[in-house]
Amino acid sequence: MKRRRGSPPEPGCLQAWAAENRALAERWRAARCSGPGGAVKREVRQQRGSFGELLLRMQGLPAALPTLPLELTVLYNSMLFTMGASDSAIKEAAEGIHQGLLRVLEACGACGKDLSTEELWQKVLREVTVEELQAPLHRLGALQAAWWVAASRLGSTAGLFRLLSNAEDPGRARCSEGENELLSLLKAWRVPAEGASLPLVQSTEDLKEILCTATAFLQGLQELEAGNFPTALSLLQEAAGGFCSKRVLAQIYTCLGCCAQRMGNLQTALQHLKRALQVDFQCLPALSHVAAVYQELGETEAELQALALLYEALEKNPPVAASSSPHFLIRTELPVHTPILASLLRHCHPSEVKYLLARRCLQDGRVADAVEHYLDFLALLQEGLQQQVPLDGGSPLPRIPEVFLEAASALEQAGRHQDAITVCEEVISRTTDLIPRMLRVEERLQRPECPSPGTGPSQQKESLCCLAWRAAGYLHQGWAWATLGKNKEAITQFSRCLSDLLRVQMDGSGAEPAENLLPEVEVLQKIRLLSLIGRGTQFLELGRHKEALLDFQHGLQISPGDPAALPYLVEALWKLDRKPEAAARWQKFSQSSPGEDRQGRPLPLFLASCLQRAAFPRREDLARSIGDYLGTPHVDPAS
Template sequence: GLPAALPCLPLELTILYNSLLFTMGAPDSDIKGEAEGIRMGLLRVLEAFGACGQDLSTEELWQKVLQEVTVEELQAPLHRLGALQAAWWLADSRLGSTTSLFRLLTNTEDQERGRSSDGENELLYLLKAWRVPAEGVSLPLVQSAEDLKQILCTATVFLQGLQELEAGNFPTAISLLQEAAGGFCSKRVLAQIYTCLGCCAQRMGKPQIALQHLKRALQVDFQCLPALSHAATVYHELGEANAELQALALLYEALGKTPPAAASSSPYFLIRMELLVHTPILASLLRHRQPSEVKYLLAQRCLQYGRVADAAEHYLDFLALLQEGLRQQVPLDGGSALPRIPEVFLEAASALEQVGRHKDAITLCEEVISRTTGLIPQMLQVEERLDQLECPSPGAGLAGRLLSQKDSLRCLA
């Protein structure tokens, strides 16, 4: 392309900023790795000043540009690009790289205050202290740097809270997540934050506080079904059978409905919290249960609580779900509450037997036998573990020797 020229750089960087916003905010965008568009923009800036930085890493490139380029006209465009770079790094949970960047974007006095504050919150302090340059009027911005700053602050404290939750530092996690709940985000994300607060309180052994947070999540967004699932778990820990069964029934009903289109009362932004916070622990806490899992939990809980008639009906409904398609109904991610299918059949047979439906119970047991007979070996091999055979004490007698040998036998399939 054309050589980089200083008079055109502000407009060029603003166009780059707007185009990257559309790229990052696209539904199918994948914010990972390095932002090549931002890197090319920084290299263009260095080119205009007769410098180069092809061999530098992105962090080193930012350091070189922000320390060497002091032209006033380029400060606002560079700061906007810096905010986009921070969003890119936060989406990859690179909090350290983001902190280093904002040390360069803030003035010396703010840097010293940030370092003297709590080390864990240095990034949050620098973000809040970052003075967004005045927007020029040459070209409209798709999303202002001020709006982006608020989203970055909320995303940062949310990510920090999740990290503390994963590390088991629950009081710190509660504090950070509560600050995130007061930040700039959609109702959907706010419900997710309250769900995380509920899970954190649950792990701290405070079930009543956990229920308050989970109920708040459902009040904000009733489509946040993981909150309802976690509430059922808390009720189970408290021994509140009626509340637990009601929560599971509502969850199963909600899973069978098509969720309405998400309506947000906040303005639409291309760079949103949903794009920046998607860590493994968040995905684990917000995992949606399959209808088959919830139906099985209903059946199992009813059987445990002695409500055998309800349990039998739920087990039969569950078996009907399996008939509709095992692969679609049973999650295979390892986090499912479902046991192996033969165990489910036997639990269902037990419930049917207790309500007097003996023939149906026998049919299920015969089904288990027919399906598992081929898995049982025709001969069991018994071997003696010689390395564990030790002579018992003389006073132990024959009974002692027999017991010692019995404990050292191992059945091998």
Template sequence: MAGDCLTLWMEENNVIVNQWRDSASYANTFTEKQKLQLLHADLYQLLQKIQGLPATPQSLPLELSVLYNMLIFHIHSTSGFQDEHNKHIAETLSRVLRVCSPGVNVQSNEELWHQLVHGGYSSELAASLHRLAGLQGALWLAEEKLQEVHDLFSLLLHPEDSECSTNLRAEEKLLALLKAWRVSNEAEEKVLVVQPAQQLRDVLYTSAAFLQGILAMEASQHPYAINLFGEAAESLCSGRVLAQVYTCLGFCFQKMEKPQTALQYWKQALHLDFQCLAALYHSSSVYKEMGNVDAELEALNLLYKALLSPEQEAPSTKTCFLIGTEQIVNAPSLTSAVRAPSPWKVKYLIARRCLENKRGEEAVEHYLDLLALLQDESHQDLLPNPEPLIRIPEVFLETAAGLVLEKRYQDAMTVCEEVLGRTDDLIPGSLSVDSTQSKSNVMAEQLNLVLWASAAHLHQGLSHGLLGDQKESVTEYTKCINLLVKVQFIDTGCASPHCSRGSGDEMEISLIGLCSKEETVLCALKAAAFLGRSRQFLALGKHKESLLNMQLSLQASPAFPGAALTLVGHLIKLGRRTEAGSYLKRYQSERKTLADQWEAMKRNLPLYLDPHINHTFPAEDSLIKELEESAEEMQSEAVV
């Protein structure tokens, strides 16, 4: 009777496996998944029938094979490993152990495998047991339990291969063990299985190399990661996995400052799988490092279009087996190297790079597209991976900066009104900040609100001035300054090389310490606002007020471009040549120091301040020459 049951159960298993083989033309489709779910249910019912009777040495090979097939169907149809898979293996191993080593009572999968292999098992059980061990290894690899995988295959190692992993690194030992794992010949088995053990071993080898390569790459061990990725690339895998491996190789070579090699690997990745868009994203970053703006923007634009297009799977990416590296190593969840940003993040990067390179028309077009997307509040995350988070008000302010660059001053002011409308009611009456201590989230946000609103008024002041409305320009610059003076940095222990907290009209420069990023931005805003307001007062013929604002600009940030020379030039025009000569002499002696300080300061300044900065710091050489000639004239007159 028992023999008849085993024959019937084996035939039922084989019928189910053949049904799957006949449906192989539906691979990687929704129809295939539906079919697998039905076949999994049939195998589950069959396993219940087998396990409804006490296990025997004759029934165990079939039981292990049915469990193996059932789990593979379920893993593939659900696209991942689950805790219940480990539980199924543990329950079945316990049944095996009760037959092979009666009286032994262990609980964990690790202990079950240890007891079972050390207790001994029959040659008839070897093939099915090794297959299940391979599946257990896949489960543990998916959970990144590398030590457990190493210990399991050490148990299965043939005595003749016991020295295969001597004198190797831990990661190399695991690959050596998998390579040495001798799977049984399944050709003569009557019980059919959906994935041969030989194929599963090759998949495990690829997965172990790929996973350990990712872990080494994330630990910045790039040369060793490259060796592991090389092993993965030469092993059994689909085109999609190979594209991910090439993408990681390119990432490592980029970190090792070998951009051309990185680009070659990313090109190969895209050739294998045109949906491996992380390769395109990383290519743009390398072009940026190389200073090739056209190639960078071309890559980003291609990436943006690809992200918006429906995903189409290339034939080379399809797997021809059920358990592959895709199921074992979820690379996008482990490393940003194979993750592409969202379309909205890419759109922001394009807009920003256009603005940075003074491509005003293109920048404005992309920024306005972004603002349109933001209006529906459905795409609030604008994080350009892996760069820091960009806040929505800053997107508006950068848009305004682009509009100013394109001389669309009225549009720039309209965009700034949007920022002010979102921030005005939230700005505190005053704010004291100790930059030696960590700021609370509330304080940090309040400080951001002040800086954003101030920058909006600064843009509006500049726009009104360029439109010829000096009075409105003065009003906006004054609003900017009034907001900035609400913030006081106290007891910071920080004397900035480019921000002066002193009083008086003297140019004050301290070389001790560094300011926080927020204080640097605040000082730059103050300097720009005072300098901008001085120019408007000058246009209105208010020379006294203009001179005072020039001095305040210099006091707020001695290194701010043009602050010192604007003051010197104005003093000469007012006939205060002695005073101008004193400032000019001091400026000339400190010019190199000021330039260095400005370079340090500029790294902390947001992009939206660009319209207010003279990039040919500190002024054109012709202006310096003119001022020097004036100084010489003053000296000659003094001698006379």
């Protein structure tokens, strides 16, 4: 390309600018060596402004070849401070690089005004052959790569490094092939030597190492998100051996642990996650994943210990925004921004961990511990709902009424029935005004194609959830009163539960298999069945056998052959002296395989205690009585 004949600045200006660049770079090195702190942050802001002013003075004159090496060096230093200032400033730096390339073409008598940045780089690197500009352009190319990696434009980055390494192959598919060969291109790129006359605030060699690590990390995350776990593992291992801070290394090991977990290599996952904590004990997301791996391994004690440590750490040291290292203006974490990384490194809130402790203790039968944790969680809610309960979609917390009902379930199992009744009353009172008088819904999984105004699927689902919570509150109260020996109060609460459920009108055959039912409808049916069993048992205790029989029959209409309801029906028939019918029912029941019980979807945890209470307690006695009546050895269907 022909050189432009222009008037370069006076030699005195060039020397003054070079001296100013040198002084600023030396001042930065001195400030950086003083260690982290507010003074260094102030120096970053001052340096950004000073380099920016110097660059403006230089670019205020027409571009000239003699000054371009210095101008591009000042641009490099200025953009380093701009990109290191904040994530949002990276775009500003990209615009600065674009302007710098236009200045190069201007000095050479060419124009690139209408070209994209990618096209501009192609034109500059192919046509500008001035030897003095090669090193500054290569440094600027490394900054451009950092911007493109941050934007996940890995194909563009690979194309740039093909040009920088003189390894362009026009026949290649740049995007897909580029992503696969990007790391090798980066490693093969020869960093230009740093001249003493044009000092840099961050060496290009360091920038190259950071780009290699960030690219491996980013590609590993992309492969992890795509489900290509072996490739993801290889790339993340490459990143772990790269150039980064301890904080980022801990994040990489955390991602390695998550990748190994998804591959089913749980012990390997634990090793990676423990390594993350050894590198940076403040990497609390790793501790959260450790608990999840222990849960998958079935090691509940270790899981609960991990959760307890996590809760303690969050209480003592709430997560704060990580401070930036002053030693490197561009760091490995700067170009790596993906949703999956944010998801894997999500910091739990103390209230979430407290809930997980409560839930896992309840599921494992550690009732006393579960009660303590649930009450602690409810106390956290009292301190301020918005502050204590995360509202993002990644939270493990269920809806708050479900937590109250789970707490009631734990209290019941701990024998604190009055407390359970009180907790349920809170749910009932808060959902009363949220349920319509009548609710018509589809029984099957498919939703109505044209819902009537104001009763769309989302509102229907919300109404069904509120109804389930309120009905479950009455159900828990019924069983609690029953345990306290208050039959009439128990019958009242069971009846209120059943009355509430009459608000729902199903559009369907009424005999859908469980797997075809809407999840909310299946929960409502189970609540109805448990309430009928509960009320029926109270009628039996009061000697009202016919009413009990009707409830059990109704329950079996809802859930034919249900192993919980059928023994109660047989007992009611027996007490009504309908022994032949009772014996026939029992024989049919005893001949059915235990494996024939319908599984369906997992039911909410807040129904666990009710399911336990509904289990028939006199199975052996009933089997013996029927066996004696028939003159045959008694057979217990459960055996």
